[in-house]
Amino acid sequence: MADAFQILIDGHEAIAHAGETILDVLRRQQVETPTLCTHEHLTPAKACRACVVELKGSRALVASCERKAEPGMEVRTDSERVENARRGVFELLLSQNDVSTAPALAAQAESLGADPGRYRGQRYEKGFFDDNQLYVRDYDKCILCYRCVEACGPDVQNTFALTVAGRGFDAGIAAGFGGSLPDSACVFCGNCVAVCPTGALMDRREHSLRAEGRWQEDRYDVVQTTCSYCGVGCQLELHVDRESNEIVKVTSPMDHSITHGFLCVKGRYGYSFVEAGAE
Amino acid sequence: MHEKVLLRRQTTPALDLGSYLASGGFAGLKKAREIGAAETVRIVTESGLVGRGGAGFPTGRKWESVRTATDPERYFVLNADESEPGTFKDRVMIDVDPFLVLEGVLIGSFAISATRAFIYVRGEYRKEADLLQRCAKELEAAGYLEGLGPEGRALAIEIRHGGGAYICGEETALFRSIEGYRGEPMSKPPFPTVAGLFRKPTAINNVETVANVPDIVTRGASWLRSLGTERSPGIKLYSVSGNVERPGVYELPFGTPLRELLDLAGARDLQAILLGGAAGTFVFPQDFDMPLSYEAAQERHATLGSGALIAFDHETNLWRVAERLGSFFAHESCGQCVPCRVGTRRQHEMLEALAEGHGRGSERDLLVRLSQVMTDASICGLGQTASTAVRSLLDAEAKGLLAV
Structure with missing residues (x-):
């Protein structure tokens, strides 16, 4: 390809294409890279710093999710600085957040050898918000990855109900001007829930089932169907409990050409009619 | 003159x-x-x-x-x-x-x-x-x-x-x-x-x-x-405060010895100065003859920064000063990236413990470790330099330069 060029990753030559990020190249080369905030359909927030790499000529480490590859770049992912920084990011998060519904985060932390007890101090206590019929917000689990803000904003929904408020350790996600979701501009599309990496945002159904100890992933089949509400043709994944035959969750495949994983309130939450008809 | x-x-x-x-x-x-x-x-x-x-x-x-x-x-x-x-x-x-x-x-x-x-x-x-x-x-x-x-x-x-x-x-x-x-x-x-x-x-x-x-x-x-040094041409303003008789703004050509600025401001018998602001470094009397220039500061792993100079006498507990700096950075972090948002808070908590004298003993090592994470992985200069002064204080303490 005309726009292909070479970069060095840990001393090995790799092909990059114009417009690609360093992370794109790392993934193609199958260089394991921890990530938390970056998402295939959202603008890189470069906020979590889990994916930092050493770039020759750059004083600080750079976020590979955001930095575009350039010809001749020399990238290191295996240096002590990179390992220390990545491990540090996870140790800092483990010192503040409840990660009980963030298995991916916990797994990455473990594989980096992060010590959950390294840092002690104030936990992130932003509270549990249960103010609407469709999803709950448990901000003690929020790592401020900005995904929900971007999904709610110009990357997907253009609703702008969610934003970051406050600063430093006290920064947090706020709906509207710190009020409740129903009072905000929220349209309950649930696209924020779809991209939340830690379970801080969770569909009410899943939250209730978990609270009752009845959330059992291994019992759920995924049934593909097309949303019947309008003519757009969004692909739905119905997560169906094969024993009770109940739908417990609706998602859309992130790689689907029409939805890119995003839905509207009807597609994501308007599924109880299926069960009503079954009775 | x-x-x-x-x-x-x-x-x-x-x-x-x-x-x-x-x-x-x-x-x-x-x-x-x-x-x-x-x-x-x-x-x-x-x-x-x-x-x-x-x-x-x-x-x-x-x-x-x-x-x-x-x-x-x-x-x-x-x-x-x-x-x-x-x-x-x-x-x-x-x-x-x-x-x-x-x-x-x-x-x-x-x-x-x-x-x-x-x-x-x-x-x-x-x-x-x-x-x-x-x-x-x-x-x-x-x-x-x-x-x-x-x-x-x-x-x-x-x-x-x-x-x-x-x-x-x-x-x-x-x-x-x-x-x-x-x-x-x-x-x-x-x-x-x-x-x-x-x-x-x-x-x-x-x-x-x-x-x-x-x-x-x-x-x-x-x-x-024609003013200053070859590598730092010109003049610089310094904001001098702390334990000095005449705090204020001073204008001097680069290369002027630090001691001369301290004399102008009426500093006597100091324990240390903080040079370059909150993101600067502590400088001790053994280095007071250093010329105030970018290159001389760099040689000593110090920085002129914006030209802030805060003077501390022997009564000052510099760990208390570091705790205030830690509080400043924790308060001023915007909260965007993890190393700075959480790191500045953890740093401040440890500095509080050290200033109060009830540390667990592991703070010093942990501060160095955390400093590296913040310096390397933060998005901007705030997080990258939020631990600079702390590092310089740890170094000085190891050399036995602290009075209190």
Whole structure:
């Protein structure tokens, strides 16, 4: 390809294409890279710093999710600085957040050898918000990855109900001007829930089932169907409990050409009619 | 004795255009108009002027990059969001000579053919913002903004009040703040000269930096180079505070020994100074003979930063000082990235324990470890330097230099 060029990753030559990020190249080369905030359909927030790499000529480490590859770049992912920084990011998060519904985060932390007890101090206590019929917000689990803000904003929904408020350790996600979701501009599309990496945002159904100890992933089949509400043709994944035959969750495949994983309130939450008809 | 340049109107401030002109004002702008933008930038480049806000980037190179940008829309931004603890030189600079600062802005805007100039003044500096606004209006009324913009158009100057956060002084966060967003830093590259304010080529300079410009243009590049050292040409303002008899702003050529500044300010028998502000380093009496220049500071792993100098006597518990610095950074972190948002909080908690004397014993090692994470992985200079002073204190403690 005309726009292909070479970069060095840990001393090995790799092909990059114009417009690609360093992370794109790392993934193609199958260089394991921890990530938390970056998402295939959202603008890189470069906020979590889990994916930092050493770039020759750059004083600080750079976020590979955001930095575009350039010809001749020399990238290191295996240096002590990179390992220390990545491990540090996870140790800092483990010192503040409840990660009980963030298995991916916990797994990455473990594989980096992060010590959950390294840092002690104030936990992130932003509270549990249960103010609407469709999803709950448990901000003690929020790592401020900005995904929900971007999904709610110009990357997907253009609703702008969610934003970051406050600063430093006290920064947090706020709906509207710190009020409740129903009072905000929220349209309950649930696209924020779809991209939340830690379970801080969770569909009410899943939250209730978990609270009752009845959330059992291994019992759920995924049934593909097309949303019947309008003519757009969004692909739905119905997560169906094969024993009770109940739908417990609706998602859309992130790689689907029409939805890119995003839905509207009807597609994501308007599924109880299926069960009503079954009775 | 050094003849004052930046502070030459300190005793009789020129607060109206008439008195500024009567005391030699606007010779620089007049000359810049005569010689043109390219030549003006060449002189500034040759003078070796570097940014006085702390980062020390060559001003002329910044200007040349914007001047030669292809995008016709470009901005000049004056960073007057002075918020570094112990730094107050820009406020004094504006108070005593607002027109000198504005003349620098006008020359800079002319040099890069700016479509608009923004002056971003720290939110708490109401008086200074009002003063600059009044002076800018006076200049506009007197026709001084005519012909400075692209294709001979008039330059528009807009004064903006700062968002009330230290981070808004970080140039990319400052842009976001002007644009109406949260003051959160963006990644560099792209650098402001390529994609700055509103993603347009932007020259952003500190107050003290632009105040140097009128004299450089009038007196020539060699004039600035005749002052200071070879690698740090010119003069520097220092904000001196703490345990000194005469706190205040001092103007000295680069290369002046630190001890001379301390003597001028009436410092006696100090335990240490904090040089360069909250993101600076502690310097102890054994190094008080160091010349105040970028290169001499660098050799000692110190920094001049914005020129802040806070003096501490032997009664001061420097861990208590470090705890205050830690509190400052934890409060001022914007919260965007994990290393800074959580790191500055954890750092402050550990510093509190050390200052109170009830540490668990592991704090010192952990502070070093955390420092490396913050320095390496934070998005911007705030997180990257939030542990610099702490590291220098740990080093000094290991050498047995602390009094308390």
